[in-house]
Amino acid sequence: MSQVRIEEFTWNIEPASEEWRRRARLHLDTLTKPLGSLGRLEDIAVQVAAIRGEKLNDKPNKAVFVFAADHGVTEEGVSAYPSEVTRQMVLNFLAEGAAINVLARLHSVALHVVDVGVNTEFGPLPSLLSYKVRGGTRNMLREAAMSHEEVEKALAIGFTLGCDAADAGNTILAIGEMGIGNTTAASALTCALTGASAHLATGRGTGIEPVAYANKVRVVEAAVAKHCSPSNGLRPFELLRCLGGLEIAAMAGMVLAGASRRLVVVLDGFISTAAGAIAVGMAPNARDYLIAGHCSEESGHKLLLEYLNLLPVLSLGMRLGEGTGAVLAMPVIESAIALYHQMATFASAGISGATA
């Protein structure tokens, strides 16, 4: 089995700047507001300053990438929707009819849809980024979901698109996904990464009923047991290969690109956070570049956010994916940046300081 060169994707990921973190805190305390009264917005501004450094003044240019792929494990009956919905939803994205289209349009976020593994031939579609590695993963209950080469390819696709987005002037990237069956993959990854039980890490996904849910928990449990033996350990690349998905690998690649190019990377829900956790496993400094857009209703998402020690920006009970929660957090992130840059200081506004 050939050694994968994840070094290519991780070699130049440095921590975000402590110096800029300190500078940003000092600046925030000069602004016309009681100390700390902007709460989480101040933390977000500080994080963005630490990420962007001297490029902090660049206009926030926002993009969301939605990676679509199918999952072999759907043959185990883990989803409320048939597998062809992945293809149908990709067409819905291209027709501008999905939730992510509405939100991206409203909040001026450029939307890119990437086929990294949908089980269909779309033919030529001008607005689809076609990078299909394979028509979906294998059934992880029977064998590893992907080969080494497939994981490398999918990682490289996300990484390259992330670098291209940086070159195009984007400063904030959101990652989203579409893939019937992918909450099952995310649950299995969550068990493997955090040690949580399959029951805790598994949610109702698109909305399965109790009997199907019990089956999904069993599938997750069996897949984790099959692939996570002490001999192969818990290396993130191997977890991704055995239990992940092509869209999860591509999102992990985009996280690594964002971190290496000092972009803000906004995670969406359970599945994109699983990709974030894999990326952080490969390059721990990547965590500094991540903002958790929201906390979804999937129980495993909370486990992963705790594992990554990330506080979500929003908690609106969403569980849709597509990047919707990440894009909805963008106005909050932009607000934090705008407040940092545009508020008057106590000195400039001639306002008295605290006396008590």
Next chain:
Amino acid sequence: MSQVRIEEFTWNIEPASEEWRRRARLHLDTLTKPLGSLGRLEDIAVQVAAIRGEKLNDKPNKAVFVFAADHGVTEEGVSAYPSEVTRQMVLNFLAEGAAINVLARLHSVALHVVDVGVNTEFGPLPSLLSYKVRGGTRNMLREAAMSHEEVEKALAIGFTLGCDAADAGNTILAIGEMGIGNTTAASALTCALTGASAHLATGRGTGIEPVAYANKVRVVEAAVAKHCSPSNGLRPFELLRCLGGLEIAAMAGMVLAGASRRLVVVLDGFISTAAGAIAVGMAPNARDYLIAGHCSEESGHKLLLEYLNLLPVLSLGMRLGEGTGAVLAMPVIESAIALYHQMATFASAGISGATA
């Protein structure tokens, strides 16, 4: 003591439409997403539909009104900032340097600054709405904060501005405030409305230290004990008169106007929620029109939100006031409305439904 005619402000406040609530739920379930997967966004869309009814298609036009006033109780040393900061911050609003200026600009919300009781003569300032009732309230520890006539006037100012905003085509109003000392008033109102102890209902406001905090709790406790005897009961108008503020009365008036004109009214933090609670006390149906923009760090805010049975949109640890939390919630509210109107249906997009 003359009888106040709150009927003027409350007579035509009807409940939001149950019929539109039902229609909106049915419509949401046809959109291309798993049932209920937009979480709180669906609840917000349903509430807006119930409020706006056949006017649901109107473009969301957003305004925030910041009401400024001073508080006599500041002579008890309840705030970390001197009273003149109210005046200074009004000038900061007019100079576009405050947090609310930045957020209103970023999110296309028209900002209106109203002097309803600042303890200074501003002279002619074209962008200030000058409706000073009195240069601040009296010290509630010694006497009622306002006279009947002053409360009526302040309520009428907020009500009239709200009606004017409706006539001008606004569909979503946010209420915010500036007034050194007004968390003390809001804490006293919270105790009186909810029965909570002064300790529970009192927070650190702009950031007072422990000794000053203990003093603030004593002031709140004593003011509530002084004015809330069994004989005068708990009528909301009387509570407002004895323990409130001119900006709180004006915000309550604007809530009543918004509700009577079927506008969405977004509450900001602790003080504006106290105004919302007083308005709901006067006209219980007004609650249907309220959205809690966020939950602030002030402990009493949570008590009031529970009292009103409102779930906040955001929880970002903010405690600034000025309408900042309400305006920050606007992109989420607008997102809910846009998703409702713009998403494709399963039928129109040719997408398979759930099978399990």
